[in-house]
Amino acid sequence: MNSKSAPSSDIAFTPTVKAIQSRKGSRATYAGIEQRGGWQTTIDPDLASFIGEVRSFFLATANSEGQPYVQHRGGPPGFLRVIDRNTLGFADFKGNRQFITEGNLEDNPKAFLFLIDYALQRRVKIWGRARMVEATPALLARLMPEGYRARPEQILLFEVEAWDANCPQHIPQRFEADDVARLLAQRDARIAELEALLAARDDT
Known part of the structure; x- marks a missing residue:
């Protein structure tokens, strides 16, 4: 620099x-x-790996009068995608159609992403500029999660200007319900396997 x-x-x-x-x-x-x-200004492999596991994040914008607005975005792991070292993108699914974020970005392209992983107790802050663009077939092929049942309405592209990873202090540790269910199923299967082995020994 x-x-x-x-x-x-x-x-x-x-x-x-x-x-x-x-x-x-x-x-x-x-x-x-x-x-x-x-802070770092490009997407390095560590950040790209973290983004690849993200299931939800918060997108902050402000209108021409400086009034802030924060919107949650969620989807399957990796629905927020790295396009190149400076650009992120995601398919913006149909919601309540208030279009506050889109209106804010037309007046003020400055935007902010707040990513948090409760299981790993890690958070990342990303500053940049964003814009909504048409959901073309080419962009949808690149950004729409395969098999995800949601209707993409448009595409948001985010140009990264700076990012910083915070310490895990004060982040409560929480786990995704489907991750917990999968681990419990694995535990139950192992218990059943061990019980079957014990029963087989008792029969001999």
Whole structure:
């Protein structure tokens, strides 16, 4: 990164934020990050792997007056997909048709993704710009989860500008119901197998 350019973390660390960090004693830590260029700006293999397991996330936008809006998006694992090192995309399924996010993005393309994995107690914050585009056959072939019964209405493309992974502190550990059901089924099958072996021994 050019030493004269602002660190990527400045996307969130405004002068006001930095002043508060100084006042509350955390500025030195983040200044060190800034000296190394700030946060990552491209999708590396570790982030791509994490995204590949995501089942839900939150998308934040703001309208032309700065009014924020947060929307949940969910689907099968990996429905949020890496298109290239700088771009994410997903099929936007039909919902309540309020179109608040789409309207906000037409006025203000700045957007934010908040990804959290409760089982692994990991969260990732991604800043960037987003836009809604037509759900063309080519994009649907690339972004629509195979076999998923939902109606795609459009496509959202997200250009990554910076991202940061938070520590697991204070994230409650929770597990997906189908993951728990699968593990319980495996346990029950193993118990049945062992009981059958014991019964066979008793019969001899």
